[in-house]
Amino acid sequence: MTLPFAIIAGLTVGSAIAAVSLRNLVHCALSLVLTFAGLAGLYLQLNAEFIGFTQILVYVGAVSILIVFAILFTRSTEPKDEPSTVTPWIGVAVAIGTFLTMAVSILGSPVSRRAAGPMGEVSVKTLGQKLMTDYVLPLEVMALLLTAAMLGAVIIAMREKEAK
């Protein structure tokens, strides 16, 4: 475990906790952005530059903007209509239980003791060529999904015509 990893991991986990626990929803969204950026940093640590920058472009540049717009449109900034929850402790207990199970299995697994092998530069060119050959069907399905999602989002959010 290196120092950069420790710093980025601490930042990511801390901001993730802030993102789900703060009262003000805009603050939650901003902490979420910090989590996304921290994850991008972790991807860079793992030599996945392309995914790291894509993460910033898509999540910090687009998804977080969607979220803050939705927060403003639904007037969720005033925390009055959120009496927290009836039984928050059940949810937290489930999450902690899940984490403990996963942590035990991760630390016990022989896979987690692998060392990172040597690696050449990850070429974006081969990534693109793979997308166009081996992964062309998933790519087409993805294109269809994105088109459908865009049309769907526009139609759902479109203001209904006033019935006269």
Added chain:
Amino acid sequence: MSPLSGYLLVSAMIFCIGLAGALTRRNAIMVLIGIELMLNAANLNFIAFWRFSDTPETQTGLMFALFSIAIAAAEAAVGLALIIMIYRHFRTANVDKVEDMKG
């Protein structure tokens, strides 16, 4: 602690934080934020396993993460459109108050 288990533990932590958020918060947007966190934790797992695999040249983990980012973006767009729609109908984004079908 080995590097891979470090990444996996961070990923597990983020996943569980997202889970806790989705389970305890009542605002629909907060539920969506929790789900986004869980998706991102899964992405981190893909990248970590890809980096520590025997054949990183095949880039399978990268591909999976790339597709998952695209799906997450589509999901966020549709989910937030739904939330805005629900808000217009019910004047609230609280998932507990949207219970017209409750018998």
Added chain:
Amino acid sequence: MAEALDQFPITLKHWLMSQASGFLPEWLLVLLSFVLSISPILAVFPLLFALTTVIERKGLGRIQNRIGPNRVGIPLTNIRLAGFGQFIADGIKSLIKEDLVPYAADKVVHFIAPITLLIPVLLTYSVLPFGRNMVPLDLPQTGLLFFFALGASTELSVFMAGWSSRNKYSLLGAMRAIAQMVSYEIPLILSSLTVVMITGTLSLTAIVENQASLHLGFIHGWNLFTPWGFVGFLLFLTAAAAEANRTPFDLPEAESEIIAGYFTEYSGFKFAIFFLAEYLGLFAMCGLGITLFLGGWLPPFKFLDFIPSWCWFLGKLCALIVLFIWLRGTLPRLRTDQLMGFAWKFLLPMTLINLVVAALWHLTGGAVPTTIRWVVGFALLAVPYWLLGRGFEASVGKRVYRYAA
């Protein structure tokens, strides 16, 4: 001699490093290398910003038949420097002004917003090649993606500034700015994608080196000198003006409508930081446009190679800045619906057609005579331009005045 002048910044850095290597430990040397790479950026571009503010005010003044700032010179003397002391006076003024934070503001977010705006903008400079061998951070696989990722992350700072001020004008300005930046990011990225398609790399240094080929024996093969490059550059410039909130796309800070937009509630030095970040963002966009389409640090003609490469980059940058000042003095501001319509109904289809033209250009290379490629390329771009322009004008319609004669 020309060679020495061209590589002067690099040799200077190496000389300083070799001087320091005698008495500094290893890790401090690495740090020193970073600092030496960063400091020219931090020195040159803010200074360029300072000079641009004066030139812009003087230029706009001339366009509007005024003189512009011409008073501030050296204090206690009669030397006026033609008004070029103005930026120092402005800087001192903004430093000593009171820093007001609104009572209802979200103090923390209000404080962070200008910082998170400035940092990504400064980071974008790290991948731009300013001259031969002069790039602070060479990312051979992801250079262009890095630039766009950081460019996209400035939108959130704009939101932070607008929302945290608890002011309706700020929020309106932020919403306008975000809607505009998100919409114009698509044509911006798509128009740069043509260059990536042709050169087959995301590395900005490789993109510049790819334009070094010669036409007719003495003209460097800038991407501008192709049908897709010419149209792509114009589309890029339009989208870049919108990304940088420059007139005619300066709705987010339209002072006649919403005071100053998202930074209405900022004063003193924080306001100066917003101002600085905005201009640095514009310069970075211009730098990217130069790198992608105008041959980066390459001279236009082979026989001009003796002029140092970084002079060419700075010269092109200054030319683009003057162009933007000229545009600001000439064009009126758009309306919000016109702005959105322009992005989605005109720029986006044009960039998509341009992508097709670039693909055709690439595939017909070598097989078809260049003249035919030129004619076909321009025809494929000019006809949609004419049709889209007509459709766009028809949709705008004749202006009807409701409350005025």
